[in-house]
Amino acid sequence: MNRSGCIRWLAGILILALLASLAFLLLVRPWYLNWGASPAEIGAALPGDENIPAPEHTHTRAITVRAPAEQVWPWIAQMEAEGYSSWSAGCCAA
DSSP states (O other), X not given: OOHHHHHHHHHHHHXXXXXXXXXXXXXXXXHHHXXXXXXXXXXXXXXXXXXXXXXXXXXXXXXXXXXXXXXXXXXXXXXXXXXXXXXXXXXXXX
């Protein structure tokens, strides 16, 4: 491959990377920042919100569990005890 062919190839790769980045920022990122959360959950005040009065970024991710808390909580507590929670791993410790 000659020099001009190499430059065209690199320019094509750069343009492709820029387009992929732009598509991610405009299409994918807004969707996953609030993945699974309803509009009511996104707008609701959540525990800990008072710790940062004017955040630059907000994200709310959620799942819906169709079971009473009395049935779900033992499973969550067991996952925490077994180390399957990111909180127990210390990744988010203050």
